[in-house]
Amino acid sequence: MANLVNLIITGLATGAIYALVAIGFTLLWQTSQTINFAQGDFVMLPAFFMLPMLHAGVPYWLAILIGVILSMLILGYGYKKLLVDPIRKHGVLPLAIAGMALSIFMQEGVKNYTAEAHVFPALIPNLDFHIFGAVVSAQSIAVVVVALAVVIALQWLLNKTLVGHQMQATAQNSTVARLLGIPVERMVLYTFLINGALVAIASALVSPLIFAKFSTGNIMGMAAFTAAIVGGFNQVRGAIAGGLLLGVVNNIGSAYISAQYRDAIPLLLLILVILFRPQGLMGRAEERTV
């Protein structure tokens, strides 16, 4: 039982990271029908912005901050201007395929730079403490707290500010939003910048747990897609629920089901949800237009 509590808490911690990545993924989809197949590699890369600074003795917080800003510029602004804008007019599929190529490009690029797994410093020193007999790592708690703070900040931005309302209008119906005089293009750009920030934060949170390596994007990408689809593609809260659920299910599964097939659990979850509830567990069904 104590073990289970521990599994759930560490599961929530990784799940919270998945949720951040999945939120960015769904935001891009909602405002611009972008399926970012390289989203996982977007999480892999910022760690390599931050690591050289950390090695050079830049203070932790400053390195993270600069990493987030760089990520917003390159993975947010650059991605949109250089890849998404020129391909978007061709449709959803070419953009998704371009994402696959981008994924290869980024992985190979980092691999040429360094193929090893690098230790990444944690947010706080690793302390274990005991609650009701369960061992809980302070790091897990810290990850959940940071992710929660980011989500709350994002929700505040989306729901309480004018820009947030304009972004939501863009997501729901960009044609009507444009008619209402909302600068749709700028709103789309904002979601790309937000995604850039989210993946960088996720990168800083996840890298201490799984190391910084060129190939971590594969795991993170599949987790983000699964979380987004399981939760529901057209809502932020769906991505959050999907991420948390996936983290916990993954963790419990790997403890109780053979290690060989633990990777199969999220895959089966993904397949079942797509087949039987394609709008996601929390999503609304989209009316099929003829």
Next chain:
Amino acid sequence: MSKVLEVSNIQKRFGGIYAVNGVSFDVHEGEILGIIGPNGCGKSTLFNCILGQLQPTEGEVKLDGKVVTGLRPCDLNRLGVSRTFQLLQVFPQLTVRENLILAAQEHKGNMATRLIGKRDAGLTGDADQMIGFFKLAHLADERAGGLSYGQQKLLDAAMAFMSGPRLVLLDEPAGGVNLTMLENLKERLQAINKEQGATFVVIEHNMDFVMSLCTRVLVLAEGKVLAEGLPAEIRANPKVIEAYLGH
């Protein structure tokens, strides 16, 4: 005259809104029934419910006395019901002739003959006849995407006739077509109606086109039947004038 199509009490609800709210009518063999009504009165939704594109919330559709509600559009097509769409729906990469062959190939042979049999499913002759009939002969080998809008609209209609259907539902065939093409289209539709005895249901906004083409007219408003009668009667009906023609 026997009834080809019987539509009884069709309802279609989207969320809390009734797009079609209890529409019933019959279509008799050999007639050209026009359906008119203001924008958003549920004409296209009604078509989609009849043709299996949408599941009606309630109601029943009978073809030759047999219930066909719930059948898929491709099953209905093979029973001899054909249609066009409001927006142009030809296949731009295929040539005019290929478009027409495509429109009837599933009515010939079976899956095996379609794989290993003739490339044209034996339809080149029929296609060329249809091409000639719609005065598109000089364009037979052009890709449909390269045709003018009016020509594509003719092709779109021609595709609906390729399988020799008994009942054809046309959704705004005259929309966006210039006057010469329109005359051409009307003349062709009337010829098919006379020569092959095909029955038509036509949704149209162009009043002159409907009144001169159709033998009977049904007026829809707010998802319900407002009036029904001969073109001349409809023109004179005060309710219709108020709801629609008066605008």
Next chain:
Amino acid sequence: MKLSAFAIVASLVVALGLLVGPIFLSDYGRYILSMWIVMSIAAIGLNLTLGYAGQVSLAQGAFMGVGAYVSALMTIHGWPLPVAMLTSALVCLVLGWMLGYPALRVQHHYLAFVTLAFASLAFLIFRNEEWITGGVDGLANIPRPYFLWMATDGSLAFYYYCLGVLGLIALGYYGLVRSPWGRAFLALRENPVRAMSLGIDTRRYILVAFAIGSALGGVAGSLFAPLVQFVEPPAFAVDLSLKLLLMVIVGGSGFYFGPFLGALIAVLLPEWLRFTQGYYLMLYAFFVMLLLVISPSGILGIADKWITDRKTRVASAARAATASAFEETKQ
């Protein structure tokens, strides 16, 4: 007409080159060309599913894996390769048919994710079911086949064996895309709603497109096994499926020669770009992104657009002429 004459001459030259050229190549060169044949067959299958019928699949590499394992196991136990190949095709046909069912419910990116998940699951099974796949150690000592009484142990003989299979498949593929089925696939891709209204049973054609495309993946795998003479799970990981998808896209999805061209580029590029050392995949990925910006229908898409533009100019001249003729008949 001039263009089709050019196409015939070009095809003859290429066919002759494929027959005679390898005689002058090294063993390694023949191996690379044989690999091109294997990848072409898998890409042809994917081109049917994705290019013609418009159904995204990220599982073609998994079908190649299934084909490779089935064929490796059977030939190691003494079955002749043609029997193993047919069995692989049949197994993948059934699996592909089943994978088609999700496509009846979801499309586009959802379908991409379902098939991606399927491919990941297949990889787990290749890796973990040691009793049949040999696990991470893989299966070694896969024999090369006999053609009639002749062994094909040499690189040239096996190359011709592969070429023969490709020739048969290319003929069947040509017949298929030109048959009413090919037309129905295209209709399904371009406008499924209209296709349905013309009596085309889209459900059936989607399943068939998946089944045939996957079966060809199986055939490709069953040639891969004797070519490499060793199969192991990493060869059929998800990135093989991605690479096959990129081949189809780069060559030109929905064009007959697209998969041949795409596979050629994917197989030869690492050889040409050997001097760049580790950077060739980066360059390839960059090239793919650039191509998608210019032409989402690949290299052949660019050529096709050029030809169509030329034809349209001629056609619009003809149209202008006939329009005035029509006016005259009216008066």
